[in-house]
Amino acid sequence: MSFIETVLQENARLCADIRAMPFNRALADGSLPQAVFQHYIIQDAHYLEGFARALARAAAGAPDAESVAQLAGSGAGAIAVERQLHGHYMALFGVDAQTFAATPPSPACEHYASFLLATAATRGVGEAVAALLPCFWVYRDVGNAIQATASADNPYRAWIDTYAGEDFDAAVTRMCALADRLAEAASPPEQARMRAAFAKSTLLEWMFWDSAWRLGAWPDTAATPPQMKGDPS
Numbered sequence: 001m002s003f004i005e006t007v008l009q010e011n012a013r014l015c016a017d018i019r020a021m022p023f024n025r026a027l028a029d030g031s032l033p034q035a036v037f038q039h040y041i042i043q044d045a046h047y048l049e050g051f052a053r054a055l056a057r058a059a060a061g062a063p064d065a066e067s068v069a070q071l072a073g074s075g076a077g078a079i080a081v082e083r084q085l086h087g088h089y090m091a092l093f094g095v096d097a098q099t100f101a102a103t104p105p106s107p108a109c110e111h112y113a114s115f116l117l118a119t120a121a122t123r124g125v126g127e128a129v130a131a132l133l134p135c136f137w138v139y140r141d142v143g144n145a146i147q148a149t150a151s152a153d154n155p156y157r158a159w160i161d162t163y164a165g166e167d168f169d170a171a172v173t174r175m176c177a178l179a180d181r182l183a184e185a186a187s188p189p190e191q192a193r194m195r196a197a198f199a200k201s202t203l204l205e206w207m208f209w210d211s212a213w214r215l216g217a218w219p220d221t222a223a224t225p226p227q228m229k230g231d232p233s
């Protein structure tokens, strides 16, 4: 079985859980509250910058010119998506540059982006690509599932069309092929680490949506009433 076939089998249940998450069901039927999507778009803009840095770092360790170009190109592509899609929704929903600048990455967002960057910076390229792959795979999976049911006037149509589209499909297929090539050349322990990295990032995709749905943020300790601070006894 190829690396891709293996990890898809190992993570099939989690991928199905992601498709059924409240955020994605609401995205599909168009009922997702604007405030939730606004929160998501801000967090996604933070995430994509970290994701692009991790891709650039992985590109530097890629085994040949073609894979360097592929990874570096995907990094540039991620920033372009951010500018286009996020710009569209930020303008539509009135998120200005000040609001964006004043909203830090949530714990889930920061954890995911930090994991990608740490993996790309300190592990081999196989592990880095395996960690980066669920970002591609999960979004195509979710985009296709949502497109199958979403109506034409769904307010999130631009998002749906991006991830269910042919260009994105080709990028996912290329990334899967690169992961398979790297896994074939990897030792069994490295292959095991690649599978673990893929599973971790898939779980972090779940956490990203879960956090967006709950408007996840850092604890505001200044707002905690004094009687709730300290020893619960």
Ligand SMILES: Cc1ncc(C[n+]2csc(CCO)c2C)c(N)n1
Residues within 6 Å of the ligand: 044, 047, 048, 074, 077, 078, 081, 134, 135, 136, 137, 139, 171, 205, 208
């Ligand atoms: C949390 C999170 N995960 C995955 C994507 C999807 N995605 C955005 S850019 C890119 C690479 C090529 O453009 C991919 C796969 C996202 N937006 N946010």
